[in-house]
Structures are given as structure tokens and as C-alpha cells.
Amino acid sequence: xxxxxxxxxxxxxxxxxxxxxxxxxxxxxxxxxxxxxxxxxxxxxxxxxxxxxxxxxxxxxxxxxxxxxxxxxxxxxxxxxxxxxxxxxxxxxxxxxxxxxxxxxxxxxxxxxxxxxxxxxxxxxxxxxxxxxxxxxxxxxxxxxxxxxxxxxxxxxxxxxxxxxxxxxxxxxxxxxxxxxxxxxxxxxxxxxxxxxxxxxxxxxxxxxxxxxxxxxxxxxxxxxxxxxxxxxxxxxxxxxxxxxxxxxxxxxxxxxxxxxxxxxxxxxxxxxxxxxxxxxxxxxxxxxxxxxxxxxxxxxxxxxxxxxxxxxxxxxxxxxxxxxxxxxxxxxxxxxxxxxxxxxxxxxxxxxxxxxxxxxxxxxxxxxxxxxxxxxxxxxxxxxxxxxxxxxxxxxxxxxxxxxxxxxxxxxxxxxxxxxxxxxxxxxxxxxxxxxxxxxxxxxxxxxxxxxxxxxxxxxxxxxxxxxxxxxxxxxxxxx
Numbered sequence: 001x002x003x004x005x006x007x008x009x010x011x012x013x014x015x016x017x018x019x020x021x022x023x024x025x026x027x028x029x030x031x032x033x034x035x036x037x038x039x040x041x042x043x044x045x046x047x048x049x050x051x052x053x054x055x056x057x058x059x060x061x062x063x064x065x066x067x068x069x070x071x072x073x074x075x076x077x078x079x080x081x082x083x084x085x086x087x088x089x090x091x092x093x094x095x096x097x098x099x100x101x102x103x104x105x106x107x108x109x110x111x112x113x114x115x116x117x118x119x120x121x122x123x124x125x126x127x128x129x130x131x132x133x134x135x136x137x138x139x140x141x142x143x144x145x146x147x148x149x150x151x152x153x154x155x156x157x158x159x160x161x162x163x164x165x166x167x168x169x170x171x172x173x174x175x176x177x178x179x180x181x182x183x184x185x186x187x188x189x190x191x192x193x194x195x196x197x198x199x200x201x202x203x204x205x206x207x208x209x210x211x212x213x214x215x216x217x218x219x220x221x222x223x224x225x226x227x228x229x230x231x232x233x234x235x236x237x238x239x240x241x242x243x244x245x246x247x248x249x250x251x252x253x254x255x256x257x258x259x260x261x262x263x264x265x266x267x268x269x270x271x272x273x274x275x276x277x278x279x280x281x282x283x284x285x286x287x288x289x290x291x292x293x294x295x296x297x298x299x300x301x302x303x304x305x306x307x308x309x310x311x312x313x314x315x316x317x318x319x320x321x322x323x324x325x326x327x328x329x330x331x332x333x334x335x336x337x338x339x340x341x342x343x344x345x346x347x348x349x350x351x352x353x354x355x356x357x358x359x360x361x362x363x364x365x366x367x368x369x370x371x372x373x374x375x376x377x378x379x380x381x382x383x384x385x386x387x388x389x390x391x392x393x394x395x396x397x398x399x400x401x402x403x404x405x406x407x408x409x410x411x412x413x414x415x416x417x418x419x420x421x422x423x424x425x426x427x428x429x430x431x432x433x434x435x436x437x438x439x440x441x442x443x444x445x446x447x448x449x450x451x452x453x454x455x456x457x458x459x460x461x462x463x464x465x466x467x468x469x470x471x472x473x474x475x476x477x478x479x480x481x
Contacts, residue, residue, distance in 0.1 A: 012099050012250070018066030018115075020059050023094065027207045028056045035060065035173065040199035041165075044190055046237040053175045057141045058090040060173075062103070065114035071138040073117060074164075076124045076156070078147045083110060083121045086143070091119075119328045126152040127159050129419040136168040137161075146179030146186055149212075154185050178233050182242040183394060191239070192388040241391075247402065247414055248329040248364060250373035251390040260296055260378050263289045263431040268323040271420035272316065272335035273412045277306045280409035282416045282446050283316045284386065285323065290428050294376050295421060298322065300383045300413065309341070313349045334423045336415065356419035365416040371421055389413035468473040 005013075014022060021029055028051075034044055047053045052076075061073045077083045091112065095103045104113045110121040121131040125148055140161050145153050157172075165172060174194075179186055194200035205216055218236075223231035232238040243249035266287040275281040285299040303312050303320045320330050335353040337345065343349040357364075371377050374388075379387060393411040396403045402411035 011097055015066075015098050015102060018063050020063050020094075023059055024056065025052065026054055026057075026209045027203060031056055031201070031203065032060060034201060038199045040194065040197040041169075041171055042190070042194055042197065043171070043199045044186070044194040044201070045173070045175045046178055046191075046200070046202045046239075047175060048203060048208065048235045048237050049177060050205065050211060051203055051208050052210075054143060055090045055094070057173075057371075058086060058176050060095055060118055061141055062071055062091075062094065062114055063140065065117035065119055066102075068138060069116035071117040072120065072135045072164075074115075074120050074122060074132060074137050074140045075143060076122050076132060076140065076161075078145070079144040080123050080128065082144060083123055086121060099364055124148045124153065124156050126155055129156045130161050132156075133164075134327075136170070137164040138168050138170040139173070139176060140165060141173045144176045145174055146176040146184060148180075150179075150181055150184045156303060157185075178237060178239045180233070182240060183245055184220050187239050188392050188394060188403070189405045189407050190390045192405075195388055196384055198408070204237055242296055245394045246470065247367055247393045247395060247411065248372055248390050250369050252372075253387060253391065255375060256372060256377060256390075257379050257381055259381055259386055262296075262298070262326050263287070263291065263429075265431075266290070266296075266328055267331040267335065267425045267427065267429045268320075268328050269332040269420065269423075270316065270320055270330060271416045271424055272333070272337070272353070272417040272424070274312075274335060274337040274341060274420065275303075275305055275409060275412050276338075278410075279305055279404075280412045281307060281312055282385065282409075282412040283312075283319055284383070284413070284416045286420050287323075287328070288424055288426055290426070290430060295371065295424060297377065297379045297383055297386065297417070297420070299380065300386050302385045302413070304322075305409075309344060313345070313351050316351075325331055332423070332425055334419050336419060350463050353449065354423075356423045358419075364422050366417050368414070368421055377421070385414040386417065390417075412454045 011022070014020065020079060021032060024032060031045060035045075045053065057075055061075050065071060065073050075083075075086065077086060087110070102115060105111075112119040117473045118135075120132070123129060124142060129152070132224060142153075142156075142161070148156070155223060161172060164170070174186060174190060176186060181187075191200055205211060205219065205369055219235055220226055220231055225231065225235065233240055241249055255400065268285065268287045270283055270285055270332045272283040273281065281303040284297055284302040286295055288294075289296055299319050299322050301315045320333075333351075333353050334356040335342075335345075336356060336358065337353060342353060342355070345353055379390070381387075389408050389411055390413075393408055393414050394403045395401070402414065404410050
């Protein structure tokens, strides 16, 4: 019976089951599987051009409609023109072999009935985004959000998209190439957030099985070479960080994030930036590798705004206990905290702190930049919040302070790291033996019967021992043990 099924029969069966993977190429299938597997309410896919991300987005949306009857699913693109392209280049061809009556276009050019669900397309640009209001969407896919201004995209997410997903508990998926604006909300807020959720993925032109090596070389030439911003952004899906706005432009995760070896001897310290009711509180556990001249940031603890002091003390104490696993002790605890909190920490929690230097804010940042530039800092991979802050933390518009974002707070992890590097204990933790003192050797008395034998030994010029424990007898030397 199965053998008698035609290719058309099998496709119709897969359409009815809501399984359209047969329409995807290898990398699209990988994206498909990854997005379905990951357990996160928000997903970011940074993609190279020509990977077929619009085609994949349409497949995923149609499948979701078929598998979740009664749902509202939206695909939003940057402009109305892009929406028209999605219809003409993707949804139309995809649905060409669908069973009759399964998918029907509505009177509106941008609405489709898919099974018993509704697929709706719309623009992200501010002038038209409000047309997407209404209903509780179970899935919203935003395409090429990097080509919408950051302010328009923020408005779309917070005022139009967010409320639709609130009641439904639906999922938001961003599929885009990186923006030319390094301060775009996709880079500064959405990427750090999804990275912490383990739902940020990147695909380059080298992941595209439909592109030949010759075509890749051609794309590279058209961009001006492999070191150009255009090639790296459009085809390697890299975010080009502006050194004028990024706080630590010298940070490179490939160089500075490693699972390092703990030194046998080290002085461990903790640095804390208390956020109070408005900002996050971040504590970092770190040590100084005296032999390699590197700061090793080993652990972190992050607390949301308005966390009770007792909870913070408990969490930081647990962080400090990691040093004890290696037989080491905390030799310094630095914290930026207001005066009354300093008193409360000491009296109510027996948690003594010292206040770090804060006399020159920019000098502290410059010090951090230089130390990363000289490869003097290593960050353990478990410090995920610090890593994201180093990658995405930026100045405000006037460069007078750190920018505030929902994900990174007031760049509190960078503040804690800045204090750590300025107040670093560089004293040697290694035990050093004191120089040997000169000692006079007193020869033991020997029996008279041995004096003849003694008389033939070389004359002793010096009975003084040097630091190596060597005693000289004429032109010979023997080790003293």
C-alpha cells in the first residue's frame, strides 16, 4: 500500500500533518529544528544575505498555523514592499502544491486562511505598523528588523507586538541581517537578552548549501574584500561595533573568554556594584595570576533592582565560597554602596566592604580598555552577564554615563569590573624563602685513631656555607645535606 503512494500523495499527507520540511534546504532545516527545540519566548536569528530566511520564515509560520488551529500568526517585514515580495516570492510558490482548500487568500492582500488559523502580513515601519494591532497572536516573526530604524522597531515591539503576545504567551522571532546602526535595539537589547536565554543564533554565507565557492568569492569582491564592514555585516552576520559608542571596544570573546586554569597560589577578591531600587546589583569573583600578569574573572552573581540586602549578601557569600574549593581565601571585598548601606552591611549582616576609587570615571574605563587590549584579562565562560555587557554595553548619547537598557541595566557588570581592575591586588601570593644566613660549620671531634686519616684530607679554606648548601674543600666541593 505504501509502495503505491505517489510523490504527490506523500506531499499531500505531509501538508495535512503540517510537516513542510521537505521544502527546506539543509541549513533551513537546521534553523527549523533549532527554533522548534529551544525553550525561549524570544528568538533572534542573525543571518547572512541569500540564505533564504524569508522562505524559511514563511514555512515556519504556515506549519505553525496548521499545527495550532485557531491561532493568529503574523509575519512583519520592514516595509510594505518587502511584504509584497514575501507574498510573491515565498508564500505563493510554497502553497502551489497544497491540498485544495487548505490555504486560501482572503480579500485583503496580506491575509491568508491556513487550515483553521489566520496568517497575517504587515509592515514594521512606524507609519504603518499600527495596522498590525488587534488579536492575540500566538507567533510573530519580524523580518529584517535591522533595516527599520531603532526607534521604529522599539515602538513596534513595545506598543504593537508585545501586547498581542502578552495574553497568548506567544513567541516572538526576529530574523534579520545585522543593522548598519551599531546602536540598534536588535544589537543592544534583543541580542543580549536572547543570548542569555540561549536563543540567539548566527548563520553566515558559508552555511548556505546553495552558494558555490565561486559565488562567495564574487560576493566578497563586490563588498571590497574580507576585511570590509559590508562583507562582515552582510555575509558573516557580524555586528560591527563602533569604538566611539561601545564601552570596551577592545574586548574580543575569542581572545578573552576561556575556561582557564586556577593558579596554585592567588589572592581572591570580590567587586560589587550595588544597584539599589533602580539598577541591577552585580558581584564579580576574580583573582590575579601573578606569573602570567592576567586578571582572571571566575564567577558572577547578578540581582534585579530592589533585591533585599540579605538576599544579596547570601548570594555574594555563595559566590565567594567558590574560592574555598581551591583552598584560597577572599583577601579583598570592594563595593560601591551608599553610606547607610555600608553601615547596614557591617552591623546587620557582618559583611565588611571597602569602597573603591571613583575619582575619575573615564580613567577607570580607559584602564579597562587598555587591559583588554593588552590581553591582561580573561573571563570564564560562566560569566554570561558580564560577557554580554562587555560585548554590548554602550555610552549614552552624550558619552557622560553608561546607557541604560532593560537587559544590561546601567551596565552594572562593567562598573563592577572597572572597580575590580582599579583596586586589583597585585601582591605576590607565592611563598618566598628567606635568603640563607651564613652559618659556621663546627667539625665534630674525632678519635685520635682517625687523625692520621684526617691529615691527608685537603686543607679547608672556608667553613662557610653559601645559600646553595655547598661547602668548599680546596679545589673540591661536596654537597652539604
